[in-house]
Amino acid sequence: MSLAHNHPAYLAHHFSDMEQQKASAKLGMWIFLLTEILLFGGLFCAYAVFRSWNPQMFLNAHKHLNVILGTVNTAVLISSSLTMALAIRSLQVDKKRPAIIFLLLTLAFAATFLVIKYFEYAHKIHLGQLPGKFYTYTGIEGTNPHIFFSIYFAMTGLHGLHILVGMIVISWVLVNTVKDKYSSEYYTPVENAGLYWHLVDLIWIYLFPLLYLIG
């Protein structure tokens, strides 16, 4: 089908032109990102409340997080944001092959993040540094150290879930890129996937210092 056609295949019937469709998709995505921030906002709020009540416990407990792995993961996620942005750029200038490579790289970074997170979790589970009533570790001074790990697992767990969803979305746009569905004329889904991915990255940028670097 010719892209120069008045009503291209990717223009849904209820929009009058591409401009309207693209603006709608973008506005929708930004509103969705807003809801994501509010979703995490509840956890950030819980973090603030419990840290203000037990500052010393938070300080003691945070030393048991692995700063090196956390730093590596931060670098990994920032890199993945870069490759995601480059993938969009490649589609904007109609370079399909680099776009595919950048999307694959983004997926690889995301997977690396989850693998590192898995090792961090495994170590904590092994030590009994678990949330709430499953907390059996005894080496942390202060009131209710299990709450620190509740918050740690809730925040990083929800974030990890978002990474997983992001990987599914990126895989989907990757398949569509391979199938030639996107071009410089139409790449909104990739752009929206990118927006989502940057937000997931951004949330980690806040999680990392608040959990790992409070000393």
Next chain:
Amino acid sequence: MSEDQASFLNYPRGIKSWLFTLDHKRIGLMYLIAIMFFFFVGGVLAMLIRLELFSPGKTIMEAHTYNQMFTLHGAIMIFLFIIPVIPAALGNFVLPLMLGAKDVAFPRLNLLSFYIYIFGALFALYSIITGAVDTGWTFYTPYSTESTTSVISMTFGVFILGFSSILTGLNFIVTIHKLRAPGLTWFNQPLFIWGLYATAIIQVLATPVLSITLVLLILEKAFGIGIFDPAMGGDPVLYQHFFWFYSHPAVYIMILPGMGIISETITVFSRKKIFGYKAIAFSSLAIAFVSFLVWGHHMFTSGQSEIAAMIFSFLTFLVGIPSGIKIFNWLATLYRGQISFEAPMLYTLSFLFLFTIGGLTGIFLGTLALDVHLHDTYFVVAHFHYVMMGGTVMAFLAGLHYWWPKIFGRLYNETLAKIAALFIFVGFNATFFVQFILGSRGMPRRYYNYLDQFQPLHAFSSVGSWIMAVGFLIMGFYLISSLFNGKRAGKNPWGALGLEWTISSPPPHDNFAVTPQVSHGPYDYDKIAVERD
């Protein structure tokens, strides 16, 4: 018949064309059917509660069953009925028509949000089968973390329902911004659109907070994470803050679209231009804004700081200003209008009367000192039923009767409709007005048993609920029978302005053959003579 075949009800045909439809009209209709089912279930529960309360002690059920009944009544009516009913059912149907659009901005997301609603509702039903929740619809900790009833599946159901609400809100905001017919400016769009817009903003901003609160509650129950459970070092008051940060704005998710409907019906049935268009439009946004700043008035006696309670009390009074602006504008609209009393108008007038009582008693409850006496009494029960049922449900019924001929292309029996409206109005007041008295005399809400001195008023209230039930049964009868032998409706049976009345009833699959051009205001009844058709 040729016109009929082109209607959205008949084209395309087949059950699959309904289940996978992307048509906003069909999705709205499917929502309407599902939501009315839950309204019926919640209503039956209400009748059973009132029957139990007819006399002190055991009347028909045990205390534990009673606790489950009022919890389910609250949870079903709030999360499955009143939050989605106007936006998701009527709004879905009418919004694109009012905008002169072919559909909402994201039709697939719209269908998804319907199935998310069904999925969440199934979880709620599952929790009823596996030991219905007895915590009250608010799921307060620490009782909810200790209760052995199925709190997890119920709250998970509500969590899922939240996404349905978020997606509808998101869809509507984008639709209202981007899919406007040429000539339809922000200030000549129908006020129902302003109502839906303000609602959508709250849905999008508040619901995610409820989602995360319920996730934390589920984690608390499953892992004892110690955020809300005092036994694990958590704070139950924090739960209440989180919960009401959503659930107070949610009250305005319920009322704002209803107020939008009132602006439509009151102009049509008094043949007058709305008084103070911009004041009504901006007061919707003002209510949405203030709604985020008043959640603490649910917690005056929960142990929040006194200074916080005073500030929340003051901020709560602010809600009265935009609400009052609306009421006075509607009254001014009626002034010297050619008022006619068809069923939608009867419900509209009921709304004005009942919502005013509900709103003013809200000021009593927002007053810090008075609330210490009245909190958790039947005064509160009466207040929120006057706002939710006297306000939102009356507005919904006004809208349902107003757009019924448009949705189904059939007219219902007007005489029966008037009789039903009378029964509902009288029954409603008989049921709930006495509850103000009960509450002010100290009858606590949610109690299974009560002192003998309250018996006459409780009995009066229960009898009121039967009168109301008769009204709803009559309504069910004439609405359903209108589908089979109602007179066919023309394009515009009320002689209303508004784009939805310029197309056939029921509307064709594609809404508008040609994108309409809007050249007049939504309520220019003084300039344009519209014929009933």
